[in-house]
Amino acid sequence: MILDLQDLTPVQRQNYLQHAIAPRPICFASTVDKAGNVNLSPFSFFNLFSSNPAIIVFSPARRVRDNTTKHTLQNVLEVPEVVINIVDYGMVQQTSLASCEFPKEINEFVKAGFTSEPATLIQPPMVKESKVKMECKVHEIKPLGTEGGAGNLVICEVLRMHIADEILNEHKMIDQRKIHHVARLGGDWYCKVDENNLFMVEKPNTKLGIGIDALPEPIRNSQILTGNNLGQLGNVHEMPVIDPAFDDTQLKNIFQYYAINPAEMESELHTYAKKLLDEGKVQEAWQVLLAS
DSSP, X not given: OOOOXXXXXXHHHHHHHHHHSOOEEOEEEEEEOTTOOEXXXXXXXXEEEEETTEEEEEOOOOOTTTOOOOHHHHHHHHSOEEEEEEOBGXXXXXXXXXXSOOOTTSOHHHHHTOOEXXXXXXXXXXXXXXXXXXXXXXXXXXXXXXXXXXXXXXXEXXXXXXXXXXXXXXXXXXXXXXXXXXXXXXXXXXXXXXXXXXXXXXXXXXXOOOOGGXXXXXXXXXXXXXXXXXXXXTTSSSOOOOOTTOOOHHHHHHHHHHTTOHHHHHHHHHHHHHHHHHTTOHHHHHHHHHTO
């Protein structure tokens, strides 16, 4: 299917984009107006854009339904400060409740059952239940349009972070396994980040990977190894060589049973290498592949 966005209604456009561009982290923003009225609302158009200076951006879009603006946008225009409270699984249902379009005079802290906690540098309060809270000043608000669905980029600088000790590791850094982030998908769908779906991908730093194009042709054109597997193999910094000390029982068995049929042996070697790669054992997988 090919879609030209100009041919879609605003509702259709929003639906396709929010299902496709996901998961999106949730900005749970607490703001105040010039009279001191508090607002608390979640936004999934949100992310980190710079660490020095520490800049985050979220976008309270104009409502598709009737082109009205949200209280959060009105508040930051009056008082350019915001606390961004990070949402985890333990508070997601309350956060969803806070997204209801309550009248301006209604305090979502009370409606959603959250505890208001004074910030230390700015006026809006923090959500005590959130495990990471960021006090921010608003640098700029950039409208992206005037029709329903148009975003308003709220560009903020993080001044101070408040982090719960319970999610820190022994080095006083955030342990990704201890903060169960939730993120927005399309429609009513969310996702939860926990130990069951976390995985690590080795990140290239100063040394360059050899690249998939440098892999031997039988490996590069394998019918068994996936694109992810080839990416793992191509991420080594130099072409591996056979290690005479490498000792592997299954590799010996493959040679014993399939040596008379080179095609079957290559298939078995690639199958075994794939298993090792899926387990994150890149160097071992290279030794199995080099054995052929």
